[in-house]
Amino acid sequence: MAGAAYTIFDTLMGRCGIAWSDGGVLAVQLAESREIDTRRRLLRQCPDARESRPSVEIAAALGGIAATLRGAPHDFSDVQLDLGDLPAFDCRVYEAIRSIPRGQTATHADLAKQAGSSGALDAVDHAVRRNPFALIVPCHRALPVAGDTRGICANGGVITRRRLLAMEGALAAGGPSLFDVLLTAAPRQPER
Template identity: 55%
Template sequence: MGERAYTVFDTVVGRCAIAWGVAGIVGVQLAEAREIETRRHLLRRFPDARETRPTPEIEAAIDGLKALLRGEPADLSDVALDMADVLPFARRAYQLVRTIPRGETLTFADIASRLGASGAVLSVGQALAKNPFALLVPCHRVLPARGETSGTLACGGIVSRYRLLSIEGALTGRGPTLLDALSFAPPRSTG
């Protein structure tokens, strides 16, 4: 398995964490309400990881994550992920989800259909619920159903799907605003 390492880093949404091994990143933990909770969640998933300084490749991934969370374009599709512990169906789903452009969304059914498994909508949802690569596999861009933006994400901490989609401009079609980036919940429906 090799030795794993991790680091905690500042973002506009709080202190996030990332863990990696020789073959690439094994997990990302988005900010919890307190840094100790972020660390606890990451170390529960990767108890063998030791805190250390990031390699240049990991530092580049961190810079991309920070940019994305600031609402800036960031292409994270070439960041190396270690999917050795990921089941084959989930691996295929994650690879497909990584191709969804910033500001766009698909549904669980869309992903299942594109994987050639249109009856596997539930399996897609289960795979995304276990996504260890928050933002690197942008599962926030995959909606349970068209227009359904509520809910928290796997490894999402306090960051909601709605908040991430707002930051990326997917909900407004006009790009993010400061109000969108600071919003924690969707606006109430008026109709």
């Protein structure tokens, strides 16, 4: 990855990272609990990247990421991705995921069919888990089965997925909210 660069930037969620090359975006890292961890995970994906000021195109992409994490809609269809080292099947899955409209979801079976291999559910699952382009390739919209938001998507986890889907209006009414999830995870105080 000669010529790769990266920057760390502020969002409502915390300090996120983006790496790029002349071919486009190489990776997006959502915020970890500490900036050093965000940087470390991003550099694990792009070890040759050097910290740099973003180009106009990359600045627009990171502005879109920050807007998305505030709940604002953003169209990433014009963001160029550097797919050079990725398996061809994963690239087809990412293209299919990018076509899922905001506020909607698709199942792994739907994505396998769109990628040209309807029986490749495990391969779709692996592609979703390895997605290096968080939010630009909105893997939070790719569900193992309809309505099941429990599966892990790339570098975000279940709570981040549910938060993003809720902001987009894609969660069915009646499911547990983020508040419900946090309440059930919190230790209970003894009754007096």
